[in-house]
Amino acid sequence: MKYIGDKAEDMKIAYIGGGSRGWAWRLMSDLALEQSISGTVYLYDIDYEAAKTNEIIGNNLKSQWLYKCVNNIEETLRGADFVIISILPGTFNEMMSDVHTPEKFGIYQSVGDTTGPGGLFRALRTIPLYVEFANKIKEYCPEAWVINYTNPMALCVKTLYETFPKIKAFGCCHEVFSTQNLIAKAVKEIEGIECSREDIRTNVLGINHFTWIDKASYKNIDLIPVYKKFVEKYFESGYEDRGDWKESYFNSANKVKFDLFKKYGIIAAAGDRHLAEFVPFLGYLENPETVARWKFHLTPVSWRIKNREELIEKSKRIANGEEKFEIEPSGEEGVKQIKALLGLGDLITNVNLPNIGQMEGIDYGTVVETNALFTKDRVQPIVSGELPEAVNMLLAPHVLNQKMIFEAAIKKDKDLAFQAFLNDPFLRKLSYSDAKKLFNEMFENTKEYLLGW
């Protein structure tokens, strides 16, 4: 990499999971739209075909970036300036077990990739992969900045730091952005003022997908009372900020968010489907009917499988020119972060990092999500204070499990993994023996990806 004036050229970005049709395509768009940086993106994926297709797509774009599909991780990483990781740990078969096996025992997960029984098993198969990534990064590009998009976010980031403590890594998720968009809509609805999420200042704190905003302002206006009025207005009906909640598994009427605000007086800053999974005992996930009553969705893995097939088809069409790849801002901030780290303009945004002081009342080392200042070669968390005690209590089992699941995965300690399983609030419903039965069944189902246990 070299700097020419205020531009960085000849950069190398290593993309692990480079066959991705979500994060990778959004990156391609954002890179194409950004004139101040250029170079080559190395695409690595265990699905070589997918990476290859993305290489074609990327190189077809009108962009100052070259895309290069490679089939070994070492070549991908060697000398990289930035590393991006977005992978699927295991296959949708394993995810099928993660999400749907617990349903037999009356446990309904709306996502199943972060917490709950599904999140736990996903973590068990992800952590060893991230140990490997961290070791390779240490060897091949120890100075690179690493951006993680994979879930379970907190455990991915934790694994990177535990394995290679000097790693320069952080994890990104857009759930807070959506909440900021919702707040901007509340400003419009309540105050009649147009503003965008970028105009809003929020203090972010919590853990990924169970993140909170305790302070928010637009210019000189304190937005907490504004949001309060908004919640009061739409508490019963819900507010469908992205269109009819029924039209997409990813839509909702934000009723869970509003209910949490009523209960705790603070803004929950993630989609309802994520939030509900951290507090199943609050009744949002009793069964499919209650979920519908709360106006959000259980996301079936069958949909993911079908969606993937469609995306594969779409990628082929784009690659062979039958369909146009639309270059448009993705709403993600990866490229802005890269620019800031290159010294091309500061940025404050929310990221996932081990707690080194930014969050009070949570153990050091826990991966938490708060704002951070991005500047030349530095990401510094902003001290974000403490959650209300009642909310901290909701986090407590998840914070504990972050530590326990990590340890269990590293030591291949099945008893400890089961202990963590029992800690999860989802398990409140089951007797000890049913819990054991479920654990063993999920273990069996996914054991192909649980090597060394």
Place this chain on the structure above:
Amino acid sequence: MKYIGDKAEDMKIAYIGGGSRGWAWRLMSDLALEQSISGTVYLYDIDYEAAKTNEIIGNNLKSQWLYKCVNNIEETLRGADFVIISILPGTFNEMMSDVHTPEKFGIYQSVGDTTGPGGLFRALRTIPLYVEFANKIKEYCPEAWVINYTNPMALCVKTLYETFPKIKAFGCCHEVFSTQNLIAKAVKEIEGIECSREDIRTNVLGINHFTWIDKASYKNIDLIPVYKKFVEKYFESGYEDRGDWKESYFNSANKVKFDLFKKYGIIAAAGDRHLAEFVPFLGYLENPETVARWKFHLTPVSWRIKNREELIEKSKRIANGEEKFEIEPSGEEGVKQIKALLGLGDLITNVNLPNIGQMEGIDYGTVVETNALFTKDRVQPIVSGELPEAVNMLLAPHVLNQKMIFEAAIKKDKDLAFQAFLNDPFLRKLSYSDAKKLFNEMFENTKEYLLGW
């Protein structure tokens, strides 16, 4: 108080709850048997009649102690050398609600005075009383040593220290002694060696009624392997160390204890009825039938009421000379502790104290149970190490609740109290709305003793 040679004379012991027919009678016996100390025991009780009867009983004994019933707490405490507290917070009516209201929701507590929904409500009405005791002690006898026998033990001791940080207080419970007796029996059964609990060295750690022994020896013999063989031998049948488990609500076959040893490899050191309440999800308390299968008992409050009536009759008979008061060693260590604190012989025994370093892995300030060295005017905990991680996890919600319940009681914060209620593992079984319903019902039932809420 003055010392004459190796004797202490003219001592003043203040007994709050001096109408007690359990702890108070045991104290009378032990005092009568101990020649090196003498003085007056002031008996104070909100049930003046009961204290008066105990005064008569005490003064009838052949003993170097005088008993004096007084009806105000200030006179009781003024200038006391030692303070003993054993009270019933509220009446058996409230305890009826504590123990049996949850049964309507399928929650069965075997004791209901320490943890679980019952322990929580008992704590809410006990804490304000202990705030008052601590303040009076600070005013009338700040240098006195204070021995607590009341449950919930940990929260009573915590309240004393939080209110008057320089208090010299500790809490005593005989559950560990029973376990030491059981271990002595194991030594006999497995090794063929006779020994008494005093001969056994145990390392004690945990919280009251959920206490553990991770190391034990008799002379040069490591007793953990001995206990392991003992458990293996009696795992199926159980071992009835105090006679037929069916004969008393307080007997058991130690099957819960053995099961915990199998699961965690460490000796649980309390009666099965206490242990089971900390881990209801392990299935010991599913319903009355499972309890019977585990060979222990739910202790109905109706029995306590009937028992009290019998004891009142008995106390009258003793007071008027119809029945003889049997002076015999109680097995408690209160008098030994008093002697040690007077400089009349050192003692190492287990007590409940705020954690100031004695237990690793548990927050400072949590009231924990470990061994301590008693010597002239000092009680110093012995550093006892850390529980196995899996056991520490079992303690975690209870440690958290010690803090939350205390705060809720001090602040009269109903939301926080409910939050703590939800933290309790017993609540795993209930939906959020059922939990709320139960909480409100228990609150209503006992509100006469919940002043200022």
Place this chain on the structure above:
Amino acid sequence: MKYIGDKAEDMKIAYIGGGSRGWAWRLMSDLALEQSISGTVYLYDIDYEAAKTNEIIGNNLKSQWLYKCVNNIEETLRGADFVIISILPGTFNEMMSDVHTPEKFGIYQSVGDTTGPGGLFRALRTIPLYVEFANKIKEYCPEAWVINYTNPMALCVKTLYETFPKIKAFGCCHEVFSTQNLIAKAVKEIEGIECSREDIRTNVLGINHFTWIDKASYKNIDLIPVYKKFVEKYFESGYEDRGDWKESYFNSANKVKFDLFKKYGIIAAAGDRHLAEFVPFLGYLENPETVARWKFHLTPVSWRIKNREELIEKSKRIANGEEKFEIEPSGEEGVKQIKALLGLGDLITNVNLPNIGQMEGIDYGTVVETNALFTKDRVQPIVSGELPEAVNMLLAPHVLNQKMIFEAAIKKDKDLAFQAFLNDPFLRKLSYSDAKKLFNEMFENTKEYLLGW
């Protein structure tokens, strides 16, 4: 106060020490230059005359601000939106003792207001004043933001927070700005690039007047190697960034700064006269001759007295129109900070705040200086990492003394104060009995302002 569009009107700023001819005049200038805020500045000073003169000066300016001199602190503070404090604790008589009494024992302080024997005694008389300020702020304007400019900075801020933990206070000092200006000059000298201190990104950490910069960049250029070359070039000669070092007691050739960089590899970010006082054993302050050799100055209090007289004359001339008050940007950031706190534009700058996570390796509660993000009604420190261990060791006695001096002042504990006195590196030179003699003499000299000892 009210907002009209992006302007704040009818603000009330309370100025304690409003007779100041330094900080107050700079504030007047900056306020006059800023169009987006307006209101009234209340001037309070125990030197009523001085405040009165400043009222006249302020009201004569072409400015949207009104100045009002009041002679009681309650009226000054009641309902204030912002409070500014810049006072002289005691008089120059006491400062004469602080700075010059130690010289009899061979101890030469270049400032004597922050650390060393002088800083300690100044703190002892300042802390009770700040206890009073904090209590009054709590009573009259608990929601106000409080800006402190008084030294000893760290102990002033600590006292505010210890007395009223919910206070919204921070302390400001321009020493880091000067260092940033010096770095900008280094960029010009070494790289040939013009830039201003605002263009430079620095990570600030340490304690006031002993602050450090471990990372610095200008756009994509890492400035640590640039500064290194600069130091190498000017190590011998020094670099007189503000003109001939001999011309002002406040000028220097930055040779202490360069020497510290050589020794510790990190940029010391305060004037040489402040830095030297924290590490007198490094030889910068052996005697007046060595000070001259290091090309900086001992600031005699006689100069301060003479300077004050001149400023009084000047203030009179300005007040009666004989001399013009020059409105020009002061280089301070108080007004920018006020705007940011009003929601009129974010700001990142260095401030003094209790450590709540922003600085690793330093006890929580220590007042440290790091960057912070200022936004609507919030000041959030940025996590700034840890100093090199060798530098941390240099801070250690001062961090300890911050705690000890505070305690001594609160408890009026002369032994503890002397203990702290002994901790100060300046005292390394003296025998115990000489140290005691010096302490007692300084105590006697200033006892008029040491009430209650």
Place this chain on the structure above:
Amino acid sequence: MKYIGDKAEDMKIAYIGGGSRGWAWRLMSDLALEQSISGTVYLYDIDYEAAKTNEIIGNNLKSQWLYKCVNNIEETLRGADFVIISILPGTFNEMMSDVHTPEKFGIYQSVGDTTGPGGLFRALRTIPLYVEFANKIKEYCPEAWVINYTNPMALCVKTLYETFPKIKAFGCCHEVFSTQNLIAKAVKEIEGIECSREDIRTNVLGINHFTWIDKASYKNIDLIPVYKKFVEKYFESGYEDRGDWKESYFNSANKVKFDLFKKYGIIAAAGDRHLAEFVPFLGYLENPETVARWKFHLTPVSWRIKNREELIEKSKRIANGEEKFEIEPSGEEGVKQIKALLGLGDLITNVNLPNIGQMEGIDYGTVVETNALFTKDRVQPIVSGELPEAVNMLLAPHVLNQKMIFEAAIKKDKDLAFQAFLNDPFLRKLSYSDAKKLFNEMFENTKEYLLGW
């Protein structure tokens, strides 16, 4: 090893530094006097001759112990039940530099083996040896209990634990015993009561050779007021508890101890020659004349050399039967500790261990000296509270240096070592450049034993 009834037979004790004519001979005496344990002591020493002579001496004794001199450490350690270490790190040549080089700069050390410039250099050459011992113990006898007698005690013990965290090690020193003997004499002098040190209960806390007793009792008598009267009586004259202070370099009149009691109100529990070195700024060590005025001694290394020669001669005479070896109780507690660890009787005594909660206000991991309970295979520190703040401050630089010297020795970091050197209160007297000169000279003098720097 095996147990026959209450006896342990076939034990293996490994003695590193087995040529010792101090600790080793005392051990031989105590072993010969103890009937309940028997076995073989393996003697290893880099001075093979000395170990061989001790083998002959040991085997000539009427004792149930066999002595076996071996010339490799592996054979010594393999399968040992106990390991004893008492070595001289380097030779008396290095110690000559440690103690006497600083005198050129006016720094007088009374011992020079624990703290001060001498203690630091001794530590630098000791730590690598202890790394090796710990690694060998880990390999050859990981379950053995390790008793250290070598100075600098704290750093030896720290090195063992840092290198092999599961080591079962502790460090022993008799300085506290001497103080207990002195207190017993005070009881006789003031109260007219005969008692021995074993009858006295003391709470011990601090760091080795700078240890303190804040509570002491004999039966029901609080001994702090007794000691106070004793100090008042003998403050001027001193009290020569071991005969004329002039007769031995190791005698004193306890005047330093009395002075510290006056100043801090707590009993300093080590010999005056050790105590003085931690607080040279208190004036005890200004120069040889002040030392004489305080009635204690500087211990010249020339005396040690001469003494060693005499002891060598004596050892030869004993070995060849010309002189009788007197078997008598040594006053040390090593054998009692061994018995207790074998389960043959509990013991409470003071030992040096990493802080795991036993001492408040001192960082975890610092090697501190407090009481501990010895029982079967366990050494558990007793929670000993906190030193008075003023005393804690005296400890502060030494606690810091324990950490820094260890790190410097491990990393061979000369700058860090010099930083630690500067931290030492002895260095208060010197300018920076003199300090550097002294450091370099001491480094040069001892570089033969500073490998890898």
